[in-house]
Amino acid sequence: MWRETLAHRLETRRAKSLWRDRALYRPAGDAGLIGSGRRLHDFAGNDYLGLARDPRLAEAQAEGAHRHGSGGRASHLVCGHLSPHHALEERLAALTGRPRALLFSTGYMANLAVLQVLGDGARVFQDRLNHASLLDGAALAGARSRRFHHADLADLERLLTRAPADTARLVVSDGVFSMDGDVADVGGLADVARRHAAALVIDDAHGIGVLGEHGDGSAGFRHPVDAVPVLVGTLGKALGSAGAFVAGDDLLIDALTQLARPYIYTTAQPPGVACATLRALDILAAEPERRRHLQALITHWRTRGAALGLPLLPSATPIQPVLLGDSTRTLSWARRLHEQGFLVGAIRPPTVPRGRARLRVTLSAAHDRATLDELLDRLAALAAEEAS
Numbered sequence: 001m002w003r004e005t006l007a008h009r010l011e012t013r014r015a016k017s018l019w020r021d022r023a024l025y026r027p028a029g030d031a032g033l034i035g036s037g038r039r040l041h042d043f044a045g046n047d048y049l050g051l052a053r054d055p056r057l058a059e060a061q062a063e064g065a066h067r068h069g070s071g072g073r074a075s076h077l078v079c080g081h082l083s084p085h086h087a088l089e090e091r092l093a094a095l096t097g098r099p100r101a102l103l104f105s106t107g108y109m110a111n112l113a114v115l116q117v118l119g120d121g122a123r124v125f126q127d128r129l130n131h132a133s134l135l136d137g138a139a140l141a142g143a144r145s146r147r148f149h150h151a152d153l154a155d156l157e158r159l160l161t162r163a164p165a166d167t168a169r170l171v172v173s174d175g176v177f178s179m180d181g182d183v184a185d186v187g188g189l190a191d192v193a194r195r196h197a198a199a200l201v202i203d204d205a206h207g208i209g210v211l212g213e214h215g216d217g218s219a220g221f222r223h224p225v226d227a228v229p230v231l232v233g234t235l236g237k238a239l240g241s242a243g244a245f246v247a248g249d250d251l252l253i254d255a256l257t258q259l260a261r262p263y264i265y266t267t268a269q270p271p272g273v274a275c276a277t278l279r280a281l282d283i284l285a286a287e288p289e290r291r292r293h294l295q296a297l298i299t300h301w302r303t304r305g306a307a308l309g310l311p312l313l314p315s316a317t318p319i320q321p322v323l324l325g326d327s328t329r330t331l332s333w334a335r336r337l338h339e340q341g342f343l344v345g346a347i348r349p350p351t352v353p354r355g356r357a358r359l360r361v362t363l364s365a366a367h368d369r370a371t372l373d374e375l376l377d378r379l380a381a382l383a384a385e386e387a388s
């Protein structure tokens with residue numbers, strides 16, 4: 001019976017153009033891939049600073065593995081907590097202006113941990129467009145998430161006002177929304193949270209390394225620990241490595257260390273990975289030109305994209321969606337671009353709301369302006385073809 005059930009669910013997905021292909025790629029150059037025998041410019045990944053293939057990270061990782069072992073061997077609380085993990089936690093606390101940070105193997109697990117511990121017995125208020133891992137974390141805590149309209153502080157306030165006075169409250173938002181690219185009004189959220197005695201969680205997976213004066217993200221130094229007591233960042237995007245962290249004060253970090261099941265019951269990340277991340281942080285500090293180049297590319301994309309009449313969303317980050325609405329249309333544009341040597345994400349429901357399917361174009365410091373122009377021209381040509 002279970003076979004029929006699964007087969008039926010899969011058929012339904014396929015019929016709705018929601019099937020996800022897992023293509024096989026190999027790297028080609030700094031910002032290229034080879035897939036299906038074709039050389040592709042990668043405008044789909046999250047390697048915003050072009051660090052994922054930097055040989056310095058690979059060297060640090062290999063050297064770390066030689067020195068500390070390939071595997072983490074045990075959880076942090078048993079005997080898996082090694083010096084590179086510890087050094088990395090200190091660096092991440094310093095990067096974000098927090099007293100402490102706790103390292104996790106993935107951002108998904110960091111969010112499960114935060115929500116499991118802080119959501120326990122609390123009312124959880126989430127932006128409607130929050131990342132799936134934040135919603136899953138609330139489910140793990142047995143808490144029901146109330147979702148407020150995207151970036152709508154008045155709606156959040158309305159929900160908070162209705163919550164019973166004697167329960168803990170948790171306000172949760174992405175710092176940069178992963179499918180839209182817009183940046184949360186962190187100051188506004190912090191204000192509302194403070195007035196309603198709620199803790200604020202910002203998941204800055206796409207902000208760390210990109211936003212802020214030194215790559216400290218959308219919260220970081222501009223919104224210190226009393227405004228944003230719980231700051232989550234990931235290391236597999238702009239920092240080109242893997243893993244994640246939660247930054248905050250002693251109370252928060254002690255609570256996560258003692259109580260968070262996704263922290264306690266898992267093997268520490270391979271120490272070489274922590275070494276690679278440490279090297280990425282060195283590069284982030286030493287080569288600000290990467291962030292400047294990325295910023296110039298974003299400005300260029302938006303200016304020329306608007307002039308060409310492309311349906312861009314209001315994003316000042318490397319995530320630059322082209323809103324097409326319909327899933328079939330989105331897939332067809334992505335396929336045409338693929339034939340022309342450009343890989344972009346075709347993002348469809350349930351990742352985004354129905355009617356909001358889009359190409360998710362991501363820019364990287366590894367790109368150059370000429371390649372951006374070429375992609376912009378191809379997009380404009382697809383739009384013109386449809387109009388005629």
Ligand SMILES: *Cc1c(COP(=O)(O)O)cnc(C)c1O
Pocket residue numbers: 105106107108109111131133174178203205206234235236243244
């Ligand atoms: C990618 C992402 C995560 C998950 O991080 P991983 O390290 O890939 O597990 C969490 N939150 C947001 C907003 C993300 O974009």
